Amino acid sequence: MDDDTFGALAAACPVDLGSSGWRTVTRAEVDAHAATTGDAQWIHNDPERARRDSPFGGPVVQGFLLLALLTELSSGLTFPDVGPVALMVNYGFDRVRFVRPVPVGAAVRLRGRLADVARRDGDRAVLAVDVELEADDDVGRPAVVARWLFLAQGPA
Template identity: 45%
Template sequence: MGEFTISQLSERIGQELGVSDWVTIDQSRIDAFAACTGDDQWIHVDVERAKRESPYGGPVAHGYLMLAMIAPLSLEIGVLPKDAAAGLNYGVDKARFLAPVPAGARVRLRVVLTGVEPKDGGQAIMKAKSTLEVEGSDKPAVVAETLAFLIPAKGTQKS
């Protein structure tokens, strides 16, 4: 959890909330995502063909796998306010897949708070610029405007 409360979010707009550790996106993770979603396009899962035919010289991770990495890495960073019982994915206003993530590459997440919309009962919608960086690449894999619906812990709600 963060070192701030839901009511203090507006004071942090424009600030970086943190950067995650590096995470390796190995072929087994890519294969598991393909099995889970049914997206088994050869550029992701056929290692030998990807080495021969891919413009990237080997298999690359799914863009939506990289988008899905934002939630767990955000939690690792501690972007949730300390008085939030939960932060639920509320949506993505915009997402761009800017660079491939080759199998075996490492990624990390950088989160900047860009807005907050207070709701009844102390709830809020938190908007952030989430940038998934690829180690050694000038371009990030994903830049997304992510939204989280924050639910305050019991006893901390405003009436």
């Protein structure tokens, strides 16, 4: 990777990355997530009680399950060419907000925007991607908003 590639990419920001396709979050996935992580709160995993006692009218997907789905959904985004890359890895998040609940059984999709490119030592850069996870339940605002960071390593 060279300075011109990073410079051109940084100068082009923000860059719309488009959106993924829709993906339904199933009851089985919510239950499996609870079994794996211990997040088996009734609001997620007891449909009868959630319908009766929650303010959401039924069970909702765990926030961390929605966050985990970003990896799968990000494959539907179109990233610009950043030149030769030996490795691009998840570098973490600057911020994550669970803005609203997603009902179990809803479909979700990811929208993304490359917001910033910050050069690091050597031939590395951190790419900051602003993402929004939308649900198909017509609420009109995203369920999750985050700034997701990726570390790009140029060829050795």
